[in-house]
Amino acid sequence: MAISRVSTGLKELDTIIQGYPEGKTILVTGDAGVGKTVLGLQYIAEHCENGERCALVATEESPEDLRSQAIGFGWDLKKYEDEGLLKILEVLERRMIEARFSDPSEKGMEIHLKDIADWIPENVTHVVVDNVGVYALGMPVERFREQLDLLVFMLAKKGCTSLIICDDAVGEQYNNVAMYSTYGAIWLFRRENPYTNRRERLIDIRKMRSTEVPLDYLPFEISGAGIKILKTSFDD
Numbered sequence: 001m002a003i004s005r006v007s008t009g010l011k012e013l014d015t016i017i018q019g020y021p022e023g024k025t026i027l028v029t030g031d032a033g034v035g036k037t038v039l040g041l042q043y044i045a046e047h048c049e050n051g052e053r054c055a056l057v058a059t060e061e062s063p064e065d066l067r068s069q070a071i072g073f074g075w076d077l078k079k080y081e082d083e084g085l086l087k088i089l090e091v092l093e094r095r096m097i098e099a100r101f102s103d104p105s106e107k108g109m110e111i112h113l114k115d116i117a118d119w120i121p122e123n124v125t126h127v128v129v130d131n132v133g134v135y136a137l138g139m140p141v142e143r144f145r146e147q148l149d150l151l152v153f154m155l156a157k158k159g160c161t162s163l164i165i166c167d168d169a170v171g172e173q174y175n176n177v178a179m180y181s182t183y184g185a186i187w188l189f190r191r192e193n194p195y196t197n198r199r200e201r202l203i204d205i206r207k208m209r210s211t212e213v214p215l216d217y218l219p220f221e222i223s224g225a226g227i228k229i230l231k232t233s234f235d236d
Contacts, residue, residue, distance in 0.1 A: 003210045006126070006161050009039075009046035012229035013203075016218070017211050021183055025152045025162040026208075029175050030188035035201060035222050036165045037061075037069065039188065040128035042226045043163055045075035047126045048085045054126040055160075057116055059091040059134050066130075073226045089119050113147035117154035127155060131165035136174045145177040152181050184208040203229070 005019035020026055030036050044054045056077075058066055066088065067077045080086035113135050120127060129151075136144050148164075155162045166178055179185040185207040193200050203218040219230040 007043075007046050007050075009042040009044075010227055010229060013218070016214055016229075017205065017208055020161055021208070021210055022161050023156055023159055024183035024209075025155055025160075025164055025181075026184040026186060027175075027178050027182040028163050028165045028186050028188070029168055029178075031168050031190070034188040034190055035220070035227055036167075036188055037066075037130055038073070038222055038227055039186075040130050040163050040165055041066070041070045041073070041075060041077075044077075044086065044126065044128055045070065045073075045080075045226075048080040048083075051085065052126060053085055053087075053121070053124045054080070055087045055089060055120045055124045055128075057089045057091060057119070057127065057129040059129070059131060061130070063088040063090055073224065075226075087121055087124065089116075091116070113144075114150040114154060117151055117158065120155075120158060120160070122158065124158070125160060127160045127162040129162065129164045131167060132178070133165075133167040133170040133174075136166075136170040141173055141177055144174055145181060148178055148181045179207060182207075184211070 004022040006022050007014055007019050008017070028036050028039055040056070044056055047054050056066065063077075070077045077086060077088070081088065113132060116129060132148065132151075135147065139147075151164075152162075164178070164182065166175055168175065184205075187204040187206050188201065189204065190199055190201055192198070201220050201222070203220055205213045205218070207213070220227050221230060
């Protein structure tokens, strides 16, 4: 039986992997500035445009910053919010308050990963969490895995197709356990092309269950319209 799928927000990526498996959670990792947030915003914009309800969980940036980033690509988050299609959940302020009043001798955050699912309205079908790396700071790997497993379970129980973003900066160990917790994993990275001597951005589909995954890296660019995957062998 074929699994239902939803658009990734990138038509070229939809052609390659046929979309994200519906109701599943996909991990998105990569260095700072490589395009993780743009990928998440593009996913949200695609489904808001289709009249579907979405939630964006902001753990590091304010809603104002995210709206400003999105409008630069032509995605009007405020319009989606006014239409009742998008809910931006600001965790940054809650984290700052918690850090201010918490015991500095205690490691980790009292705001747990699992709490994120509780804040998401019941009628939401698409979720982006940007990002969970902040929860790894001071948290043992085993506890991070437990928290993430529970978040993934609760998002699935709500019927959400979700992108969970995590920085490479948290360390390979945390990203590896996160990859085991999720249905799919996408890594965005940069490298120098030895033939052109120019830096390039690439996508590596490290894992996507129930999906024929390309072995090749997928080159992409970020323009005024968002992320676009460049010509690959799939175009031939």
